[in-house]
Amino acid sequence: MPTSDPRPNGRAARVQQAVHDAVRSLQSRTDRQDISVPRVAALAGVAPSTVYRRWGDLNQLLADVAVARLRPEGPPDTGSVHGDLTAWAEQYIEESATPTGRAFLRDMVSGGPECTSAWRGGEYARERIEMMLQRGRRRGETVPDIEDIVDLLLAPIIYRILFEPAVPPAGMARRLADRLFARNAAGWSGQAARGT
Missing domain, CATH: 1.10.357.10 (Tetracycline Repressor, domain 2)
Known part of the structure; x- marks a missing residue:
């Protein structure tokens, strides 16, 4: 799970927002099996290693987006x-x-x-x-x-x-x-x- 950034406009918060937005965008226009960490990272404008480092794997990332959406x-x-x-x-x-x-x-x-x-x-x-x-x-x-x-x-x-x-x-x-x-x-x- 990502570590919360104490600065709401800090780099970690911006990365999290960009990655979450990328996941939501992909989910709205593609099948689940076609979503991958490299695709999310490319759309978010970050390196795949950033996504892996912060979320571990795709399932953890999707779960984090789901939790955020339901808050x-x-x-x-x-x-x-x-x-x-x-x-x-x-x-x-x-x-x-x-x-x-x-x-x-x-x-x-x-x-x-x-x-x-x-x-x-x-x-x-x-x-x-x-x-x-x-x-x-x-x-x-x-x-x-x-x-x-x-x-x-x-x-x-x-x-x-x-x-x-x-x-x-x-x-x-x-x-x-x-x-x-x-x-x-x-x-x-x-x-x-x-x-x-």
């Missing part, structure tokens, strides 16, 4: 946790259920321990969920448990995207969010007031 700037702010989770899940489905999105997600999952550690731990999703929950607590809302959100909202979406060829049905995000809130309403224990 939006931040979750939506609709004014309620229910609305935020619904909008976030809808955005996730929209981005990930396309052929390119499915390929990115599979690349992320198959990229090896380094690339998949964040995915397997759910870090990228948990960070965004926690931001939504914190906003809700500040507003005084009673919020669901993060484990219930992962199990009842996120996991079914990922299952559909990875294992079913059809696009997830319209309204799936809202239906899952409604079910999450209905199922957990009686079991919540004042998390908003305590901030736990």
